[in-house]
Amino acid sequence: QVQLVESGGGTVQAGASLKLSCAASGLSFSSYRMAWFRQAPGKEREFVSAITRSGGSTYYADSVKGRFTISRDNTKNTLYLQMNSLKPEDTAVYYCAADFYGSSWPPNRYDDWGQGTQVTVSS
Numbered sequence: 001q002v003q004l005v006e007s008g009g010g011t012v013q014a015g016a017s018l019k020l021s022c023a024a025s026g027l028s029f030s031s032y033r034m035a036w037f038r039q040a041p042g043k044e045r046e047f048v049s050a051i052t053r054s055g056g057s058t059y060y061a062d063s064v065k066g067r068f069t070i071s072r073d074n075t076k077n078t079l080y081l082q083m084n085s086l087k088p089e090d091t092a093v094y095y096c097a098a099d100f101y102g103s104s105w106p107p108n109r110y111d112d113w114g115q116g117t118q119v120t121v122s123s
Contacts, residue, residue: 002026009117022079022096029077033099038092050106059106
């Protein structure tokens with residue numbers, strides 16, 4: 001059974017940094033392309049960033065480009081999202097997602113999702 005467990009969320013002031021982690025189990029982690037999404041209150045879930053199986057290529061939403069960095073450690077079955085220069089509009093629940101079968105880039109479908117971790121940025 002695939003499990004994705006996010007951690008590292010919290011409440012910070014604007015301009016601060018946070019690093020999210022997503023621990024994966026029950027899957028061959030290095031075989032999955034991974035991504036981060038977020039959902040703010042009253043809004044639809046939106047794509048944040050994706051990374052290829054090896055970590056060699058990444059993709060970012062324009063809203064986070066230059067501030068967020070996605071990475072992975074396949075030896076630890078863990079996905080990361082380093083978030084710098086946080087803004088109040090980054091406030092959301094952040095989810096990690098795994099794609100095994102897809103071929104498009106960035107992925108447009110995901111097989112498994114985590115439960116999310118709350119990030120709150122105060123002004």
